Every structure is written in C-alpha cells, then in structure tokens.
Amino acid sequence: MxxxxxxxxxxxxxxxxxxxxxxxxxxxxxxxxxxxKMELQAVIEALKLVKYPCEIEIYSDSAYVVNAFKQKWIDNxxxxxxxxxxxxxxxxxxxxxxxLELLSVHNYTFIKVKGHSDNEYNNRCDELATTEIxxxx
Numbered sequence: 611m612x613x614x615x616x617x618x619x620x621x622x623x624x625x626x627x628x629x630x631x632x633x634x635x636x637x638x639x640x641x642x643x644x645x646x647k648m649e650l651q652a653v654i655e656a657l658k659l660v661k662y663p664c665e666i667e668i669y670s671d672s673a674y675v676v677n678a679f680k681q682k683w684i685d686n687x688x689x690x691x692x693x694x695x696x697x698x699x700x701x702x703x704x705x706x707x708x709x710l711e712l713l714s715v716h717n718y719t720f721i722k723v724k725g726h727s728d729n730e731y732n733n734r735c736d737e738l739a740t741t742e743i744x745x746x747x
Contacts, residue, residue: 621645622745623652624738626731627659634659635734639742646674648739650705657712666718671725671732679720684710 622639636655640648649672660666670676678684684706687693692700700706723729726736 621648622739622742623648623655624735624742625652625656626735627656628731635738637738637742639739639746641746646672647702647705649675650702650709652735652739654705654709654712657709657716660712660716663715664717666713666716667721668718669721669723669729669731671723671729673722676720676722678706680722 621643622637624635624637627634627636636659638651638655640651649670653668653670653675656668657666678687686695687700687706690697692703692706694700723732725732727733
C-alpha cells in the first residue's frame, strides 16, 4: 500500500495605502508559498500602485522585510552577490530585486510594528490576508 501526503502551503497578503484623505486596501494570495514571500509581495504590490516618486513610510510586522533594510542585510546581500553572511543563497532573490527596483525612485523608511496587537491598520492587513487564504481553499 502506498500512502501519499501532499502539503499545500496557502498564504495571503494584505496592504493598505494611505495618502492624505485617500485610502486603498489591496490583497492577494498564492498557493505553495511561504509567509516571507507573502510579506514581500504585500510591499511590492502596494508600491506598484504608487504613480510618482514620493516619501514613503512602510509599516510592517515582518521582521524579515523590515530588518533587511534597517539592519542593512540587503546591502550586504548585494555586495556579496546575493549570498548571506554564511555564504548561502539569499531566498526570494527575484522578489527582493523587484522590491528594490520599485523603491529606487522613492525616499522610504521601514517601520516595524508589532503584529496581532493594537495597530488597527496592521490588524486590517491581517484580516485581508486571512480572507485571501480562505478564498483559495
């Protein structure tokens, strides 16, 4: 008898764009993905909607995304030809490159927020992502 086990990772992302009195929610999903990919994708998709170079504050509960910039991991990865400090390939390189390209025309700041706490916008992004996961089940 043969038993097969299939593990399908489903994940979603959500983002909120705010400018003056304008407010837009966006979300999406992918099958067979990771949380890290979806955390990157949320920022990528939001930046795709920004039509002009501007000052951008990016709030995220993703230590993966925020620390890559605040702790200069990304600078070291680029300097080391997309290798980590222990000489391993950086994961999600294509998404990192796309993110860098989108950021290249803006002045930006990454701000870490605590996930699943009292930040109403972060909680709303989590709701958007959770709804997206349900949409692909």
